Each structure stands twice: as structure tokens, then as C-alpha cells.
Amino acid sequence: MNAHPSRRTLLLGAVAATALSACATSGADDDDTSAKGDATAENPFGAPADAPLEVVVFKGGYGDQYAIEAGTVYKQKFPKATVDHKGIQRVGEVLQPRFISDDPPDVVDNSGAGRLDLVTLVSSGKLTDLTELLDAPSLDDPAKKVRDTLMPGVVEEGTYDGKVLVLNYSSVLWGIWYSKSLFAKHSWAYPTSWAEMLALCEQVKKAGIAPWTWQGKFPEYMNDPLISLAAKAGGHDLVKSVDNLEPGIWKSPAMLAAADAVHQLAARGYIMPGSEALSHTEAQNAWSKGQAAFIPCGSWLEGEQQQVTPAGFDMVLGTVPALTGADKLPNGAVMAASSESFLVPAKAGNARGGLEYLRILFSQKVARGFAQNSKALPVVAGATDGLTLSSGLASTAETAKAAGANLFGYRFRTWYPALAKALDDATGELLTKRTTPDKWAERVQKAADAVAADSSVTKQKR
Amino acid sequence: MRHGRYRFLAGAMLPPLLLYAVFVVSPYAQAFYLAFTDFNGVSSDVRIVGLDNFTRLWSDPLFLSALRHNGLMLVVVPLVTIALALFFAASTRGGRLLRAYRVLYFFPQLLSVAIIAVLWQFVYTPNSGLLNGFLDGIGLSTLERSWLAEPRFALWCVMAAMIWSAVGFYVVLFAAAIESIPADITEAALIDGAGPVTLFWRITLPLVWDSVQVAFVYLGIIALDGFALVQIMTVGPGGPDNSTEVMGLSLYRNAFTYGKYGYASAMGVALFFLTLTLTVLMLRATRRERVELA
Numbered sequence: 230m231n232a233h234p235s236r237r238t239l240l241l242g243a244v245a246a247t248a249l250s251a252c253a254t255s256g257a258d259d260d261d262t263s264a265k266g267d268a269t270a271e272n273p274f275g276a277p278a279d280a281p282l283e284v285v286v287f288k289g290g291y292g293d294q295y296a297i298e299a300g301t302v303y304k305q306k307f308p309k310a311t312v313d314h315k316g317i318q319r320v321g322e323v324l325q326p327r328f329i330s331d332d333p334p335d336v337v338d339n340s341g342a343g344r345l346d347l348v349t350l351v352s353s354g355k356l357t358d359l360t361e362l363l364d365a366p367s368l369d370d371p372a373k374k375v376r377d378t379l380m381p382g383v384v385e386e387g388t389y390d391g392k393v394l395v396l397n398y399s400s401v402l403w404g405i406w407y408s409k410s411l412f413a414k415h416s417w418a419y420p421t422s423w424a425e426m427l428a429l430c431e432q433v434k435k436a437g438i439a440p441w442t443w444q445g446k447f448p449e450y451m452n453d454p455l456i457s458l459a460a461k462a463g464g465h466d467l468v469k470s471v472d473n474l475e476p477g478i479w480k481s482p483a484m485l486a487a488a489d490a491v492h493q494l495a496a497r498g499y500i501m502p503g504s505e506a507l508s509h510t511e512a513q514n515a516w517s518k519g520q521a522a523f524i525p526c527g528s529w530l531e532g533e534q535q536q537v538t539p540a541g542f543d544m545v546l547g548t549v550p551a552l553t554g555a556d557k558l559p560n561g562a563v564m565a566a567s568s569e570s571f572l573v574p575a576k577a578g579n580a581r582g583g584l585e586y587l588r589i590l591f592s593q594k595v596a597r598g599f600a601q602n603s604k605a606l607p608v609v610a611g612a613t614d615g616l617t618l619s620s621g622l623a624s625t626a627e628t629a630k631a632a633g634a635n636l637f638g639y640r641f642r643t644w645y646p647a648l649a650k651a652l653d654d655a656t657g658e659l660l661t662k663r664t665t666p667d668k669w670a671e672r673v674q675k676a677a678d679a680v681a682a683d684s685s686v687t688k689q690k691r
Numbered sequence: 692m693r694h695g696r697y698r699f700l701a702g703a704m705l706p707p708l709l710l711y712a713v714f715v716v717s718p719y720a721q722a723f724y725l726a727f728t729d730f731n732g733v734s735s736d737v738r739i740v741g742l743d744n745f746t747r748l749w750s751d752p753l754f755l756s757a758l759r760h761n762g763l764m765l766v767v768v769p770l771v772t773i774a775l776a777l778f779f780a781a782s783t784r785g786g787r788l789l790r791a792y793r794v795l796y797f798f799p800q801l802l803s804v805a806i807i808a809v810l811w812q813f814v815y816t817p818n819s820g821l822l823n824g825f826l827d828g829i830g831l832s833t834l835e836r837s838w839l840a841e842p843r844f845a846l847w848c849v850m851a852a853m854i855w856s857a858v859g860f861y862v863v864l865f866a867a868a869i870e871s872i873p874a875d876i877t878e879a880a881l882i883d884g885a886g887p888v889t890l891f892w893r894i895t896l897p898l899v900w901d902s903v904q905v906a907f908v909y910l911g912i913i914a915l916d917g918f919a920l921v922q923i924m925t926v927g928p929g930g931p932d933n934s935t936e937v938m939g940l941s942l943y944r945n946a947f948t949y950g951k952y953g954y955a956s957a958m959g960v961a962l963f964f965l966t967l968t969l970t971v972l973m974l975r976a977t978r979r980e981r982v983e984l985a
Contacts, residue, residue: 321947328733345733346950353734445840446926503817506840506926511816646948654932661840661931685729685747685951 265581272306273365276585279309280578284586285324287340288316290532291399291569291603296338298598299590303582306589310582319343328355333574335583338398340569347395347570347643352687356394357573362584363393368592375591380629382636383567383608389689396587397567398599400606401527402546402625402632403453404563409543409620411519421560422551423458423490430499433522439501441494442521444509448657449649451491454525455656457549457564459487460637464557472640472691474648474681479674486552488659488666495660505661517542531621532604545624548632562635563628567608644689651676719963725956732952744957754958757936760846761915764853764937765969769910772854773903776861780869781891783862793866796859804856808923811852815839815924840926842934849920849935857913861906868899904977911969915962918943938962 268275282303286296293316300312315334317323321343327333328345333355339345350356363376363384376384380400387395407419415436420426430440444450460468463483470478478484494500501521504512516524517538524530531544538544548563571590573583589595596612599605606613606625613626629636642649655673658664664672680686726744728737748754779796783789799807814821815838823835838848872895880894896903918939922928929936929944938958946955 325732329735331735343947346731346948349731349733349950353731353736355733445837448927448930503837503840505931506815506817506837508812515818650944653927654930657926657930658932663842663932685954 270366270371272585273588274361274581274584276307276582277310277579278307280582281311281313282336282579282582282586283313283315283334284336285315285317285320285334286336286338287320287344287569288318289341290529291599291605292316294602295398295595295599296590299586299595302589302592302595303586306585307582321345328574331576333577335577335579336571336573336586338569338571339395344570346646348389348687348689350572351389351394355575357575357577357580357583359387359393359396359573359584359587362396362587365584365588368588369594375588378591378609380565380567380608380610380636381634382565382638385691386567386638386640387570395570395572396591396608398569398571398590398608399603400565400567400608400629401529402563402565402606402628403457403525403527404546404548404628405454405523405525406516406530406544406546406621407523408519409545410541411522417522419545419547420550422554426550427493427497427499430494430497430522434499438519439521440499441523442501442504442507442512442516443525443660444507444512445505445657445660446508446511448653448660450509450525451660452652452656453527453564454549455487455491456639458490458552459484460564460639461549461556461558461562462486462552465637466557468637468639469691471677472644472689474641474645474677474688476678476681477674479677480670483552485666485670488669490552491656492659492662492666492669495662500660505657517544528606528621528625531619531625535604543620545620546628547624548628558637559635561628561631561633562637563632564638565629565632565636566638640689640691645680645686647683647686648673648676648680722956722959722963725953726960727957728953730953730956731950732946733950737953740953744954745961747954748957748961751941753933753936754938754941756933757938757941760934760936761917761938763846764850764914764917765911767850768853768857768914769907771850772857772861772910773906775854775858776865776906777896777899777903779858779862780865781895783866784869793862796862798859799856800859802856804919805923807852807856808920811848811855811920812839812924815848839924840931842931845925845931845935849917849924852920852924853913853917857910861910864902864906865899868902869895872898900977904974907973907977908970911973912966915966915969 266272266275266277282300284296284300286293293314296316297314300314304310304312318341320337320339320341324333324337324339324345328350339347339350363374365375367373367375367378369378379396383397383400384393386397387393389395412419415433417429417432420429433440456471463481467478467481467483470481471484501515504521507515513524513526513530513534514537515521517534519542528546530546531538534544548561551560571587573580573587577583591609593609593612596607596609597616599607600613600616600618600622604619604622606622606629613622618626652673655664655669655676659666659669681688725737727739727741729740729743730737779792783792802810817823817835817837817840820838822838826832826834836844839845876894876898877890880890885893916939917937921935921937921940922943925931925935927933927935929940939962942955942958942962945951945958
């Protein structure tokens with residue numbers, strides 16, 4: 230066998246390299262600007278009545294029924310237009326070449342595994358400013374701007390360098406889940422402070438049930454209660470400082486106390502053995518079977534567990550308890566973020582139509598359909614009022630209502646994925662007792678400092 | 692007449708070669724160019740950054756630990772796989788039943804890597820997994836642990852899966868090579884009083900050395916990859932605490948999560964030259980006198 234590389238193949242490669250070197254990065258020249266029709270009260274952006282509209286939507290856990298419905302309404306409004314709806318997975322792989330060649334669709338839901346990195350899209354100037362959409366009258370009530378129909382935090386979350394470039398559709402709240410019926414059976418009450426949480430865990434353990442389990446294969450699940458606790462103790466200032474990569478913030482007293490609080494669960498043996506190696510499905514199924522009392526997760530849990538949850542389990546989302554008696558945020562405060570990132574590419578052929586499509590998408594009618602079909606909370610305020618909701622979704626809606634304006638959200642996960650990874654690794658070690666809260670803070674701070682010093686990372690500020 | 696035949700051959704060869712050039716050669720070639728840029732994956736506006744990406748590689752702790760892990764796999768996986776495969780191939784020579792085993796060994800080869808990874812994940816899962824259940828069954832419950840969640844064991848667990856999935860192919864390869872050893876050589880050795888062990892070391896192994904050499908190269912390449920198994924099986928993935936990080940995973944994360952396609956391409960180029968060097972070295976190091984049969 231002759232496995233030596235022949236000189237000829239190497240040379241051929243070199244020739245090809247020079248010939249094709251421009252391929253992956255060769256963009257199209259600026260061609261057409263977006264078509265535009267006449268703007269009216271009914272059609273505030275002047276979407277052309279006969280231009281086709283191409284919508285690419287991530288079809289994941291939420292399905293894409295709501296996006297199809299928005300397309301139907303669009304078609305009713307502009308009968309001469311065609312709406313080309315595509316519900317796909319791996320949005321990034323499909324759309325990457327189209328963004329590079331500046332021939333993108335008109336609306337994109339950039340979500341799911343394999344989505345395009347949002348910060349990269351932003352820094353490359355590939356997105357349309359949505360301010361115009363936010364200031365337009367909403368579809369349901371012309372006296373109200375679209376901006377005012379959205380839940381708090383949604384606009385801020387889509388803001389980059391003062392421009393709103395993305396609007397997320399599904400509101401996600403993070404908390405600690407438990408079964409109402411299991412708690413009723415043992416007459417346990419959901420704790421309001423972390424000290425109560427630890428006391429309750431002792432009781433649960435005595436009852437022969439593991440107090441906690443978690444999705445150890447993906448340590449980020451446990452970060453959510455941890456940084457929620459920190460945010461409650463340290464307030465919005467702490468959240469901002471973390472996102473702004475301020476020196477020493479991961480070693481601040483509030484952050485350390487939060488790490489210690491979560492570490493206590495492991496130190497006192499309140500975590501179901503083996504959890505650190507369980508995938509999210511395995512851990513969540515164990516919890517649905519009643520093997521553990523608590524599990525940390527976002528509000529999508531109910532939808533995800535639909536097939537395996539026994540009848541009468543009645544899962545409920547609980548707010549992360551207060552860390553100390555002197556927390557800066559009130560007790561109902563909850564970590565919230567939104568997902569399903571809708572955007573209009575800057576080079577879209579029918580950007581006007583794209584904006585109009587989004588105005589329809591964020592209307593009450595489509596949002597209510599989303600709540601009913603996708604079992605998730607849309608970011609359109611009041612969309613779930615009067616609907617009969619399942620136990621988990623109802624508790625999510627209630628939690629959002631109780632929190633009012635006290636929603637907080639970190640943004641470093643999207644801004645600095647390298648820091649998010651370092652945090653995940655550290656938290657995995659913390660929960661397996663291989664590291665201490667102090668060392669945890671040390672290594673996360675080091676990672677944050679490294680990101681801050683890395684000139685190849687575009688910095689964001691809030 | 693002859694002329695027409697060449698035309699036919701060229702016509703038959705051209706389409707596949709063209710496809711190969713477009714879908715295999717050109718991406719490779721482009722990666723070489725991208726490795727010298729700051730390409731972010733979506734913008735066609737790229738800057739040439741010279742050797743910046745490569746200098747970064749040598750101070751990237753994650754890439755360096757990935758390099759170490761691939762290095763360990765490079766030592767362990769080919770040796771163990773080849774030893775096992777030779778043993779199985781040599782010990783299943785006689786009898787119909789024993790030969791049937793060769794078919795069994797080959798089964799993992801029919802499964803895709805993703806399925807193998809998921810299966811092994813179930814083997815290692817702590818509370819209901821096959822391995823812990825087995826240890827429990829034979830009274831060794833003190834040895835039970837969360838295999839993939841302990842930095843000391845995780846990489847070895849991945850390597851075990853890798854070896855399991857690879858060994859069957861080499862059993863078949865070596866078995867075929869052993870079959871082709873003329874019976875008179877073996878008989879002569881037996882008459883001279885050689886036992887099975889001597890027979891293996893003095894006759895069988897030297898006569899199948901060509902196949903072993905090939906196996907070293909193939910397995911070396913497999914050991915330098917390991918991406919799919921690590922991505923699906925391990926905590927993180929790449930964990931716990933980066934104890935199973937491999938170069939392929941670093942590359943994937945930098946490209947598809949961090950949007951650093953230029954940097955990821957530099958990793959790819961480094962990996963390309965590593966593999967190339969390794970292949971040459973392996974072939975040189977294992978070169979022996981060729982024995983001509985027949």
C-alpha cells in the first residue's frame with residue numbers, strides 16, 4: 230500500500246487553493262434595495278402589495294403553526310402577494326451562504342441548535358433596525374404602539390448598540406419546578422427563602438425522596454438558579470456588572486453567597502446520586518417519576534415532558550427563593566429571557582413586507598394561538614388572559630404577572646459564549662464537590678477577565 | 692476504436708472527479724485560505740490576519756488540552772484495537788462456531804457513530820446503566836460510579852467505546868490476511884515443534900504485518916478525530932471540566948458557537964498537517980522487510 234501523499238495531489242491542492250480562495254467569502258455586489266409601496270395607516274411601512282415574502286422559521290419544540298398563521302393573515306391583507314413559508318431545523322447551515330451572498334429571506338426566526346451567532350450577524354451589519362416597527366401602531370389597537378404591547382425586557386434584549394435588531398417571540402421564565410400533588414401529599418410548602426429551601430430539603434430527604442436532581446450533562450441548567458440567586462441579592466447592578474465584564478464581579482459577596490447556597494445542596498447530600506451524569510431527558514424523567522422533588526429548568530419544561538408526565542402530577546414553576554433577608558430585588562423577581570429570535574435581514578428583498586409580517590406576528594390573535602398550540606408564553610402582554618391553561622403554563626403566566634416589572638436577564642451567554650462555557654464547566658465542578666465556591670469564583674472571574682482582554686471579541690455594553 | 696475507448700473512460704471519470712473537486716478538494720483548499728483571515732461565517736468582508744490564528748492556537752489552553760487528549764488516544768486506541776483484533780482473528784481460526792464470532796465482531800461496524808455513542812451513553816449512565824448494573828450483579832457495587840461525569844474516567848470511557856466500534860473491522864481484515872498464509876508454512880512450523888504462541892509471533896504476525904501497518908494508520912486517524920463520540924456522549928460536551936476535549940470539538944465550537952471560522956480553519960489546517968505527518972511517521976516506523984509469499 231502506498232499511503233505517501235504524492236507530490237501531484239499536493240500541488241493540485243495548492244493550485245486549487247489559489248483558484249478557489251475567494252469562494253466561501255465572495256459576496257454579491259449590492260443590487261436592489263428593498264421594494265416599497267405607499268405607506269398608509271393600514272400599511273404603515275409601505276409594504277408592496279404584490280411582492281413575494283419569504284419567511285424562514287425554526288421549527289422546533291414550539292412548532293411553526295403560529296408563523297404559518299401570521300403568513301395567512303399577511304396573505305389576506307395582500308392577496309396579490311405570495312408568502313413562502315419554510316419551517317426548518319439547522320437554520321444556520323441553511324441560511325449562512327445566503328447571508329454571505331447578501332440574498333437572505335425577508336424574515337428569519339434564528340433559533341434552535343445550529344442557529345447563526347447573533348452577535349456575529351449584528352457586528353457584520355446584516356440586520357434591519359426594527360425601531361420603525363416598534364413605533365408603528367399595533368394591529369389590535371392603533372392607539373397603542375407595538376412597543377407598548379410587549380412584555381418588559383423584550384425590547385432591551387433585542388438591543389445592540391442602541392439599535393433594536395431582534396425581537397424574540399417566546400417568553401421564557403427560569404425557576405425551580407415541583408409537583409403540586411406531591412407537595413400536597415406530604416403537606417410541603419414551596420420555600421420563599423434559601424434557608425427554608427434547605428430546611429425543606431431535609432424533610433424531603435427524610436421522606437425517602439431525593440430533594441433535587443439536575444441535568445448534569447449540561448451544567449448550564451444549574452447556573453440558572455445560581456445566577457438568579459446572585460441577581461436577587463445583588464440587584465440589577467450586579468446583573469449589569471456581570472454582563473459588562475467588570476473586574477472582580479464574580480467574586481462579589483452576592484455572587485459568592487449564591488455559589489455557596491447552590492453548593493450546599495451538594496455538600497448536604499440533597500442531590501439525587503448520579504445526577505451529574507444525567508442528560509436533561511434522563512434527569513427530567515426521573516423527576517417526572519417522582520424520584521426527586523425539585524428540578525431547575527426554564528418554562529419550556531412542561532411541553533418537553535408532556536409525553537412522560539403522569540396524570541395529576543400538576544407541575545408548577547416556582548420562583549427561585551430569596552437568597553438573604555436583605556435582597557435588593559423583591560421576592561417575586563424572576564429571571565426571564567425570550568427565545569425564537571425574529572429578525573429582518575438588512576439585505577432582504579422585501580424588508581417592508583418583513584416588518585409588516587412581524588407586526589401581524591406580534592398581534593393578539595397570533596399570540597393566543599401560540600399560547601394554545603405551543604404551550605408557551607408569548608411576549609405579547611395579556612395574550613393568555615381568559616385562556617384555559619395547563620398547570621405549568623398557568624403557573625408561568627402567574628409568575629410573570631406576580632413579578633411585574635421585576636424581571637431580570639443576563640446577556641453574557643449570547644454576548645460571550647466563551648465565558649458561558651467557562652461558567653458551565655465551573656458549575657459542573659461545584660455541584661460535584663470537586664471545587665469550592667471560592668475556587669469556583671476564582672476560575673469564572675479568570676475566564677471573564679480573559680474575555681475582557683481578548684481583542685478578537687466584540688464587546689457589548691448595557 | 693482505441694481512441695473511442697479513452698473518450699468513454701474520460702467521460703465516465705469526469706463527473707465524479709468534478710464532484711470530488713467541488714465538494715471535497717475546494718472546501719479543503721478554502722480552509723487553507725480562511726485560516727489566515729478573521730472570517731466570521733456570515734460576512735464576506737474578511738481581513739487577512741496573517742499567522743495570527745496560528746499563534747493564538749499555541750496559547751489556547753483548551754486547544755492544548757485537546758491536543759494532549761488526542762495524543763493519549765493516539766497511543767492507546769491503535770495499540771489496544773490492533774492487539775484485540777489480532778487476538779480475536781487468530782483465536783477464531785478453527786471451527787464453524789468460532790468463525791461465526793467474526794460476524795458478531797463486525798456488527799458495530801454496521802452502526803453509525805451517533806448510534807454507537809448513544810448506546811454507550813446508556814451503558815455508562817449511573818442509575819440504570821448496563822455497566823453499573825453489571826458491577827452490582829457481581830457484587831462489586833463499590834466500584835459503581837458516574838462514569839462519564841468523573842474527569843479521571845471520562846476519556847477512558849470514550850476510548851473504550853471507540854475501540855469497541857473499531858475492533859470488528861480489523862478482526863475481519865486480519866482474519867483475511869491470516870487465511871492467505873499458505874498452509875504449508877504453518878504446517879512446517881508445527882512439525883518443527885512450534886507452539887501456538889511461537890506460531891503467532893514468528894509466523895502469523897510477520898506475515899500479516901502489511902495489514903497491521905495499514906491498521907495503525909487508519910486507527911491513528913480515528914484517534915485524532917473522536918469528535919462525534921465526544922460530542923454526543925460526554926458531559927458538556929468535552930467535559931467534565933474539559934477532560935474529554937478533542938481537537939475536533941474545539942474546532943466545531945469555535946466555528947459554530949463562537950462564529951470564529953477563521954480561527955477554526957486554522958485548527959483544521961493544523962489537524963491536517965498533524966494527520967499527514969503522523970501517517971508518514973507511522974509508515975516509516977512500522978516499515979519491515981517485505982515477505983513475498985508464493
